[in-house]
Amino acid sequence: MQFKKVIGNSALKQRLIAQVSENRISHAQLFEEREGSGAIALALAYAQYVNCLQRSASDSCGTCSSCLKFEKLQHPDLHFIFPTATTKEITKNPSSAQFFQQWTEALKSNPYLSLNAWVEALGTENKQVIINTRDSQDIIQKLSLRSYEALRKIILIWLPEKMNGDSANKLLKTLEEPDENTLLLLITQDIDALLPTILSRVQLIKVPKPSEAEIAEGLTERYHFSATAAAAASLLCEGDVNRALELANGNEDEDFYISNFQNWMRYCYTANVMDIAAWVDAVATIGRERQKNIAEYGLRFFRECLVRNYGSGLNMLHEKEAPFLEKFSPFIHGGNIVLLTEAFEELHQQISRNANPKITFMNLSLNVSKMLKLKAEF
Numbered sequence: 001m002q003f004k005k006v007i008g009n010s011a012l013k014q015r016l017i018a019q020v021s022e023n024r025i026s027h028a029q030l031f032e033e034r035e036g037s038g039a040i041a042l043a044l045a046y047a048q049y050v051n052c053l054q055r056s057a058s059d060s061c062g063t064c065s066s067c068l069k070f071e072k073l074q075h076p077d078l079h080f081i082f083p084t085a086t087t088k089e090i091t092k093n094p095s096s097a098q099f100f101q102q103w104t105e106a107l108k109s110n111p112y113l114s115l116n117a118w119v120e121a122l123g124t125e126n127k128q129v130i131i132n133t134r135d136s137q138d139i140i141q142k143l144s145l146r147s148y149e150a151l152r153k154i155i156l157i158w159l160p161e162k163m164n165g166d167s168a169n170k171l172l173k174t175l176e177e178p179d180e181n182t183l184l185l186l187i188t189q190d191i192d193a194l195l196p197t198i199l200s201r202v203q204l205i206k207v208p209k210p211s212e213a214e215i216a217e218g219l220t221e222r223y224h225f226s227a228t229a230a231a232a233a234s235l236l237c238e239g240d241v242n243r244a245l246e247l248a249n250g251n252e253d254e255d256f257y258i259s260n261f262q263n264w265m266r267y268c269y270t271a272n273v274m275d276i277a278a279w280v281d282a283v284a285t286i287g288r289e290r291q292k293n294i295a296e297y298g299l300r301f302f303r304e305c306l307v308r309n310y311g312s313g314l315n316m317l318h319e320k321e322a323p324f325l326e327k328f329s330p331f332i333h334g335g336n337i338v339l340l341t342e343a344f345e346e347l348h349q350q351i352s353r354n355a356n357p358k359i360t361f362m363n364l365s366l367n368v369s370k371m372l373k374l375k376a377e378f
């Protein structure tokens, strides 16, 4: 993640950059935020900047071999510790390492990840997530390894306040014996719950809430929301970027879904792989809520097509939908409606489970192309 992709907080970004250019990087830094301010995104941008091979005075390059691995969250020297809980699959001694894939998927889909969203992605029924002793043992082990290739090995600990006592004491030991090739980045939302002995060994970085204007700009430029949806959301979100994203999703104009879906179906019908790939690339950036809304919109539209075909004449449609419905509905019939419905329900579930949106939408597009060619059965 580059600094320019993190919403707001430009003064803090400058301070973090100055630490690097003046070569006074503290080995352990505690980012304190109120949920939704973007501390994980900032910490990731900072870690990437520290390790970038061609950094400028304002940002990491985003293209060097180190940046490319950081962007994918798959650098061998980037380690994460975060709260976990038992699940159906992992029934005892859960640790961050076992949930690495869910974690990186969740973070890639939303670098402003909230605790609630993480608990949901974990798929646990146990809401009491904690950082277990085993995680602290892992930190110690990771610290003992030499870095593979990074200038500085990064250990990012999300919500250290969720450590159990044993775990916190072990962490303390690692903070007492700093290693100049390692950078420990801790992100807290409840500083009062941390041991004073931990606080005395870290440099505190307060992450302010981004301003209303910064959030509005972030929503339009980073997430491609309409200016009206972004303005209303930024006004009501109280500085919480997650809340802003939710509100903007709720405010998003119906036109957005109408035109996206119509284009998609045209590309599937003509089976033009270049057009489909470009559409998939764009839709991969709009966030999971709007991706799910496209799936829901599709399910509704297919039903409208059937209603029209069977002549009940009671379509409740937006005026922008009628001409497309006229042309498209003959291709929706008894021969494919069950397949299409199942495929779009599956799409909704896969997106909810943080599946890779590019792969999911691409596979579905190719299947839809075939389904639209099936013979009508009435």
Ligand SMILES: [Zn+2]
Binding pocket: 051, 052, 053, 054, 055, 060, 061, 062, 063, 064, 065, 066, 067, 068
């Ligand atoms: Zn770079």
